[in-house]
Amino acid sequence: MKKAGILGGGQLGRMLLQEAANYPVETWVMENDPDCPAAHLCHHFIKGDIRNFDDVYNFGKLVDVLTIEIESVNVEALEKLESEGISIFPRPAALRIIKNKIRQKEFYQANEIPTSAFVTVQNKLELENHLSFLPAVQKLGEGGYDGKGVQLLHKPDELSMGFDSPSVLEKKVDIAKEIAIIIAISNKGDIALYPPVEMVFDPYLNLLDFQISPADIPEKLTWRIEAIALKLAKALNSPGLFAVELFIDQSGEVLVNETAPRVHNSGHHTIEAHFSSQYDMLWRILLNYPLGSTAAILPSSLVNLIGEKENAGEAVYEGIEEVLAMDEVYVHLYGKNQTKPGRKMGHITILGSDRHDLVRKAHQVKRMLKVISN
């Protein structure tokens, strides 16, 4: 059996491992927290720091093939492992580009991939040179995650709140729709695209509010989005699974926001709604199998279950019974003992052929189900 390693042990790793059990593969996970969501679902759990060179290198030497479930891993170690013959998806060179949001933006620019205008700054002081660029979104080059390290700066008097680290300042886009598309590329160069999905965000936490699949956009825009994802993936020059987040602005222009070189929150619905889920697809890539079918079985909506404000402590899923009593609704809880405000605790997928029904049920689930502390 092939030995496969996953760097990171969060919910994405958890769902990868649920799927791994369909294939002949021996699984390894490295993560600092031995109680993380993925720890008990692998053959071998290794406690270690994914940002530490030695930890990542030593872990990588245990396996045949390596993947990530979070970007903040030690890329230098991956590069050394790759040079020593370990298969790594995504390739470390692609991860290096994506991991740093400054480098990511420069990559889009260099490859003529449409994205919002931007400038880079090294510290808070340099923000002053770009007053005319506001309103803009400031993103930390490294270390941001789940809405942290990203903030909107409207006016000059907000610059004092700016991050004081190397970051990118992106011209605020007048967003009409937020879209995500997942693209899979096998080692042989075969490509599969999932249908684009549409997302609604919570403006306060910058976390996904709910998602609907497929996106309600004209066919021409779908083609445009697919073409951009293909161009982007080709330029990254790496097999693997990539989630591309895009904006459609008020004038109908499509702009890439960010890319993740891994399974992604925007693909959770594929577990039930598509013939091959993003998790299944990544295993096919890792194990050198043919790509799966990205076709939808049914349209779907998806609600992220995040920790309620002002609640921190042992997690309680208020309303879980009511949601489980709903038809065509799938509950995924990530097994995190502790909740805190904004923490991703689970997700709910709703299947159905009627779009209004999908939206109605998503709202219903959001109203019913709360993660509070004990």
Place this chain on the structure above:
Amino acid sequence: MKKAGILGGGQLGRMLLQEAANYPVETWVMENDPDCPAAHLCHHFIKGDIRNFDDVYNFGKLVDVLTIEIESVNVEALEKLESEGISIFPRPAALRIIKNKIRQKEFYQANEIPTSAFVTVQNKLELENHLSFLPAVQKLGEGGYDGKGVQLLHKPDELSMGFDSPSVLEKKVDIAKEIAIIIAISNKGDIALYPPVEMVFDPYLNLLDFQISPADIPEKLTWRIEAIALKLAKALNSPGLFAVELFIDQSGEVLVNETAPRVHNSGHHTIEAHFSSQYDMLWRILLNYPLGSTAAILPSSLVNLIGEKENAGEAVYEGIEEVLAMDEVYVHLYGKNQTKPGRKMGHITILGSDRHDLVRKAHQVKRMLKVISN
């Protein structure tokens, strides 16, 4: 988090644990083989003999709720655990009836559940008293599994091959169709029935050849099957998940063949083909959640992947790439390192709305995919 224990660590346990990761539950597995298919997917693996009183009792004391994935467990230990407040699905009293095939037949008779005529024998010698009963199927009271402990005796001169242990001799049914139905009963008494499925068996190995869902039978027969399953489950007087295997004979009569008080091979297709799979459903029962929806998303066929004759050793999945390249086809391999003739190594589920297509693809998969030894 509730602590749930599973007795047995085969593929049924494996698939239960894949599903468990959607719920807030701490999982425990007991099994003698630390490399069994379920061992690495639980929070706590305990090496132990499921037939041993002390092992089962001590294991049960570690958890809040207990279930089985195979019948051959120590029922006395379960009875003691139940008397001490551990929740057990199925109830030990129901398991005691089902576990012994003589007692199971007597139970059907006592409860007026239609089943084939039978006599019981204590040893081979007693078979001679029932010459006029042939052709008949002899089943060992205890210890049979996967086609072992079951044999057809056609003529008096075959009696010398008979089992020399307490067993049941069942009048051979002139089978028109083989059907299975899964019924779920919650602790509160709520009931859910999956649509009946239709099965084709390999006459040599007595293992499922392929299965199609839903069964192609008149509505009236479906009602009859549902009524029998309900009556049977009610008589067993136990919450849990039960798979009832039935024959429809040439005259259209429905006869119960056997019942399994657990997730079952005939329910594998529910993972992808139904909104709530049998595995999801059992977790709902174990965790005291509402029952799920048994409705089909799409019709399905299912092929069991069994070890080829004359092949024993490290498993190789010949043709796996070709099958993975087929659309609407799901591959489940059970992670067993060693294959042997007739061993259940995996299954393939095919979804589709066209019945001919489901049959055609099932045959195609059977031709393509072989488990051989290295």
